[in-house]
Amino acid sequence: MRSPRFGLAVPAWVWLALFFIAPIAMVVWFSFGYKPGIFGTHANDVLSFDRYAEAMSPTFFATFQNTLWVGILGTVLCLLIGGPVAYWMAVKAPPSRRGLLIALVMVPFWTNFLVRTLGWQVILSPEGWLSSLLQGMGVIDGPIDVLYTRTAVLIGVVYNYLPLMILPLYVAFDRVGTPLREASKDLGANGLRTFLQVTVPLARPGIIAGVLLVFIPLMGDYITATVLGGAQGNMIGQLVASQFGTAQNWALGSAMAVLLILVIMLTIAVAAGILWLISLPFRNRSRLVLGEAS
């Protein structure tokens, strides 16, 4: 007789059902309700999609657009900035130093998110040292005017989520391994061709992981936009938070939270579709080449 080890997962199942699935189900339920009067937070005796319509009204729609813009641009910037670093760490840097180099990415990754963002508030502040330094060098005329704008939020999110891009990319590039790249070069491909036709295709799962790991939490970001964004750099996370906080409109807040998740899933689906369409011609060609070889 073996011990019923399947049963060992039951506590975690129950716990997650109770404190993850049930609360989110409740939010979905609330999103079909309404706010009854000033003192109530939610009521569900009349069900409708009105809260969704309200959440998409012009007042809030701009924030949805802004979030999507910051989300996509931020993810692309993370990939463009972090990609070369991950490649350098995994391929070019001396292997004996890699542990240290990873540890150096880990430190900011595990530094308190809020504290890191506060650091940027200090740096970007008009009275800060960067402002006086740039003015002293004559780069800008007046104090820097970045804080509490969308640009500040963009700097903040790129900074905050960059390690989440670098780490999976590093793992992916490392997995490709030296032998395959050497083989590609032995067969006459130059560095760029090896990178594009061997390294990147093999590292694709890691690249996709990195993009998702950055894009999803970035879309739901609340702290960066709160600390650096002010009124101009609003994001959905803040809208949701304010409906549950000061506005005490749980029904509308719930609809916004559900919409946030839907927007994230839709964007990923669209991006996957576009990538698939782009890859079609290449796929046919590589099949052809393989066919000829055999």
Added chain:
Amino acid sequence: MSDTRTRRRGPAVGDRILGIWSIVVYAFLFLPIIVIIMASFNSGRLLVAWDGFSFAPFAALVEKPVIRDAVMVSLRTGLIAALFAAVLGTLAGIAMARRPGKWVWWFLGLLLLVSVTPEIVDAVALLPWLVFLGQDLGLSMFNDGTVRLVVGHSLFSIAIVSYIVRARLVGLDAKLEEASADLYAPPVRTFLKVTLPLAMPAVLAGFLLSFTLSLDNTVVSAFVQVSGTTPWPVYVLSSLRSGLRPEIAAVSTVMLLLTLVSLALVALVLKRAGDSTTEIARTMAGG
């Protein structure tokens, strides 16, 4: 050999640009952290304006009861949440590795969902749910601040511990446990004497990561917290409006040191268990 290799690797200029770019990005990654550490030694009243060098901000950790309490709440919650996540996550991880089946994919799917759901959604969902449990159903334990924080912090941590423990045990085959069973050890004894020790490095790493995650948790904490049990990050968030003082930077620096120590321990534990650098990086990036 090395000659041909350097020649074949193409122009060294490209490599050099890549290296310089990486150094710039590393500087970028450390910039705000250095700024905060420096601000901890600012004798002025506001964090932003540099006045002079002083150790005074660190004294707040001892002298200001509000700050001291917030840090204590964070540490206490961190320990309880980490222990809790370690137990539930380890059990789930062992079950996934040693009793594989269709259910594992469902469970992994759930864990994936837990780890990708934006924190703000968890936060706003837990708030009404805990109010419902505590007030409508009269389960008064859910009105307790520490319980609420532990519940909020446990979700993501359970997922992390489960991943890590599963990954470790999947990598080790079950022969040892089978041998133990063949030698007539009762299942509980095999579990305690063989399976658990095998999983131990992963359990420890998961525990420490959960502790750090709990120390850092801001969004969920801000929503589920009850006044009287305000954890440190929520205190910082609330002082955004009243103006940031150097003592906030000082206490954050101390908390950062604590985080780094537990991360160094994670790396040490995993290294001793025979993980490669890449495997450690994977684990510490959250599975």
